[in-house]
Amino acid sequence: MSVFILITVACVFFYLLWSIHLERREQNRGEQFIRWALSVDNGYFYSKPFTVTNQCITIYGIQEIIDDKSPICYSLVKMSSWGKRTVYAHCLIHGNYNDSKGFQITIENIPNGEDYKIEVFSEYKLSFGRFKLIL
Structure with a gap:
């Protein structure tokens, strides 16, 4: 024993x-990858707030969707203190992207400022992934 x-x-x-x-x-x-997972109960994910200083961000990421057809929407948003959301840009990524074949999104002409967030939305489909921000 x-x-x-x-x-x-x-x-x-x-x-x-x-x-x-x-x-x-x-x-x-x-x-510093940010991991996210979405499901029927939880269709939205918000990153921690970050600051934009050069009017441009790039998102490198991977994702996996259970039904392999539904898009994942990545949005650059800013939330007011009242909860009102302002969308500065969004991009739909279709299909699965694994470690060897990730995706890249570049968003330009963003006003410099604080408290930006990345919103990930999956139309309430089961999906998961991770992304890295290059500011």
């Missing part, structure tokens, strides 16, 4: 060390 406990503790310790190593390696690469 004590051998089983010792092996279990060793496996948990190894798993924790491996997780920390992978997390640090990802941070060192500068890959």
Whole structure:
């Protein structure tokens, strides 16, 4: 019985060390991907607020959609304190894009400012993915 406990503790310790190593390696690469997942219950995702300083952003991402036909809408929005949303640009991405074949969206002529967010909408279809912002 004590051998089983010792092996279990060793496996948990190894798993924790491996997780920390992978997390640090990802941070060192500068890959700050924002993960999202949408479903029937939750059709919208909003990123954390960010600041636009050079009137342009680029979104690199991957996505997977269960039915493989529905588009995913990526929008650049700004929310007022009352919850009113202003859409500055949007783009529909159709189909699945995996790690080797990601998509790229470049949005230009954006007014410089704070509190912009990326809105991801899936028409309430099951989908998931991640994206990275280049400001």
